[in-house]
Amino acid sequence: MQLRKGDSDGDLAGWVDLRSDTVTQPTAAMRAAMATADVGDDVYGEDPSVNALQARLADELGFDAALFVPTGTQSNLLAMLVHCQRGDEYLVGMDAHTYKYEGGGAAVLGSIQPQPIAHAADGSLPLDVVEAAIKPVDPHFARTRLLCLENTWHGRVMSQEYLAAARELCDRRGLALHLDGARMYNAAVASGVAPREIARHFDSVSVCLSKGLGAPVGSVLLGTRALIDEARRWRKVCGGGMRQAGILAAAAWHALDHHVERLADDHARAARLADGLRGLGAIAVTAQHTNMVFIDVPTERLEALRRHLEAARVRVAIGYTPKVRLVTHLDVDDAGVQRTIDAFAGFAAQSA
Ligand SMILES: *Cc1c(COP(=O)(O)O)cnc(C)c1O
Numbered sequence: 327m328q329l330r331k332g333d334s335d336g337d338l339a340g341w342v343d344l345r346s347d348t349v350t351q352p353t354a355a356m357r358a359a360m361a362t363a364d365v366g367d368d369v370y371g372e373d374p375s376v377n378a379l380q381a382r383l384a385d386e387l388g389f390d391a392a393l394f395v396p397t398g399t400q401s402n403l404l405a406m407l408v409h410c411q412r413g414d415e416y417l418v419g420m421d422a423h424t425y426k427y428e429g430g431g432a433a434v435l436g437s438i439q440p441q442p443i444a445h446a447a448d449g450s451l452p453l454d455v456v457e458a459a460i461k462p463v464d465p466h467f468a469r470t471r472l473l474c475l476e477n478t479w480h481g482r483v484m485s486q487e488y489l490a491a492a493r494e495l496c497d498r499r500g501l502a503l504h505l506d507g508a509r510m511y512n513a514a515v516a517s518g519v520a521p522r523e524i525a526r527h528f529d530s531v532s533v534c535l536s537k538g539l540g541a542p543v544g545s546v547l548l549g550t551r552a553l554i555d556e557a558r559r560w561r562k563v564c565g566g567g568m569r570q571a572g573i574l575a576a577a578a579w580h581a582l583d584h585h586v587e588r589l590a591d592d593h594a595r596a597a598r599l600a601d602g603l604r605g606l607g608a609i610a611v612t613a614q615h616t617n618m619v620f621i622d623v624p625t626e627r628l629e630a631l632r633r634h635l636e637a638a639r640v641r642v643a644i645g646y647t648p649k650v651r652l653v654t655h656l657d658v659d660d661a662g663v664q665r666t667i668d669a670f671a672g673f674a675a676q677s678a
Contacts, residue, residue, distance in 0.1 A: 342662040345643045347509075347592070347617060347655035350540040356580045363576035367569050368394070369562070375572030379579050383533070383546050387525040391554035393547045393561060394575055398423075398508045400566050401532035401545040403431045404557040406472065408549075409502045409530070412437035415468035417459055417501075419451050420444050424474045424506050435564070439468045449482040451475070453495050460499055476506040477524065481596075481618030483513045489527040503527065508534040508545075512616045515589040529553070538589050538617060539581035540656040543574045585656065592617040592654040595663050599652060602667035608674035612648055619652040631673055638669035 343349045352360070366372035380392040395401045402424045410416055416432065418425040420442040424432070432438040441459050443451045451473075461467035473496055477484040496503040505528040507513075514521040525531045530549040535541035547557055561567055568574070593616050600614035603621060610622040623631055628644050635642060643651040652666070 341639045341641060342658060342665050343641045344652040344654065344658060344662075344666060345641050347538040347653045348536060350538075350656045352540070352542050352577060353656075355584070356540070356577050359576045359580040360573045363572045365570035365572035368571045369567040369569060373570065373572040373575065375575040375579070379575040380546065382579070382582070384548060386522060387531060387533075387548050388522040389525070389531070389548040390551040391549065393554050393557050394568075394571060394578070395545050395547060395561055396543060396566050396568065398506070398532055398534040398536075398545040399428045399431065400561065400564060401534075401547040402428060402474075402504070402506050403435065403564065404547055404560045404566075405504045405530045405532060405549070405553075406432040406438055406474070407436045407560045408553050408556045409472040409504060410436065410438040411471075413439075413468055414471040415439040415441050415461065416472040416474055416504075417441045417443055417451070417456055417470065418474040419449075419476060419479065422474060422476045422479065422506065423508065424476070424504075441468075441470070445479070449479040450484060450488050451492075453491055456492075457495055457499065460501070470501065472502045472504060474504045474506060475528075476508070478509045478513045478516075478616050478618075480613065480620070481509075481512070481615035482613075483517050483616065486517075486519060486523065489524065493527040502529045504529065505531045507531050508537055509616070511586050512538055512589050512593070515586065516593055516616045535578035535581050538592055538655055539578075539585045541574070541577040541581045544578045546578070588656075589617070592656075592658070595654040595658060595660065596652075598660075599654065599663050599666060602663070603670055606667070606671050606674050608678060609670055617654045619654075620648040621650045621652070622648060623650050625649070627677060630677075634673045634676065635669050638665065638672065640666050640669045642666075 364374045368376045376394050384392040418440050425440050425442050446452050460470045532547050535544045596617045600611050600619045603609045604611050612622050613620045
């Protein structure tokens with residue numbers, strides 16, 4: 327991990343933190359961009375930096391309008407609140423963020439019922455299963471309105487063919503289609519498909535600036551003007567109307583200018599990390615896609631792993647599904663990858 331001058335938390339020194347790509351520190355250049363941002367009251371629509379960011383992303387991703395929001399969870403929630411009314415239903419992956427990792431927000435706050443669908447081995451939702459889950463029009467059933475997809479999902483890129491087939495299904499069956507694109511830029515960089523080519527299949531898209539792109543805060547929801555106007559209303563209701571948010575939008579702008587292409591470095595490091603761990607023989611690497619590596623460690627060894635890695639000042643996500651996840655990002659360099667492999671080598675030797 328690189329440490330920068332001005333990092334106030336000395337405790338970060340020397341740690342390789344692979345728990346998530348959300349742990350990045352804003353770079354000095356990003357902080358400088360934030361410090362000089364023009365700002366206004368965004369609830370009045372008067373923050374020039376927020377307005378510029380929204381216009382830029384709408385233009386780049388091929389939508390009428392965009393809305394800057396504090397989190398990806400809120401961005402997805404707003405989309406669901408706009409696409410669905412009370413008593414409606416959305417179809418979603420059983421291990422999708424919009425089902426499993428958002429506190430049940432659509433149900434809790436929108437009275438919207440999720441219909442979870444089991445993922446195929448490649449992470450996609452089999453479209454015949456999706457179609458069979460659409461409820462008949464009958465008072466017994468919730469009204470199926472929306473399909474939510476995620477790309478990347480556990481680091482996996484959904485193919486353009488799959489997304490086009492999902493679009494065709496939604497058109498044929500009268501459903502809206504939302505993308506949780508928290509890591510859509512990872513998908514774009516990994517596949518060489520332009521972000522707007524991924525986005526064009528969807529009625530609404532949520533992108534996170536605070537994951538691999540390295541901004542401290544912020545996601546953007548994209549859609550039609552009408553959808554975004556409704557989402558802006560719900561954003562206020564949810565307490566997400568921010569004031570001089572241009573300071574954050576400036577960080578997001580900087581991230582889009584400087585941190586998109588370099589996602590390829592994260593992907594290459596994740597591949598090297600997976601290769602290195604496989605090379606140890608004793609560590610079961612179950613998957614590596616884009617910036618994520620998953621490994622399987624016997625449950626009874628997880629606490630020992632956590633302690634071993636902690637002593638080596640390496641952090642990984644333990645207790646996630648699959649059980650152990652390692653995510654590369656802006657603040658993990660080649661030395662960090664090597665230290666992680668070495669730490670696992672030590673653990674493997676100790677376990678043997
Ligand atoms: C991180 C993430 C989100 C949004 O998370 P926030 O922490 O609320 O910004 C949404 N979907 C996926 C797949 C994510 O990884």
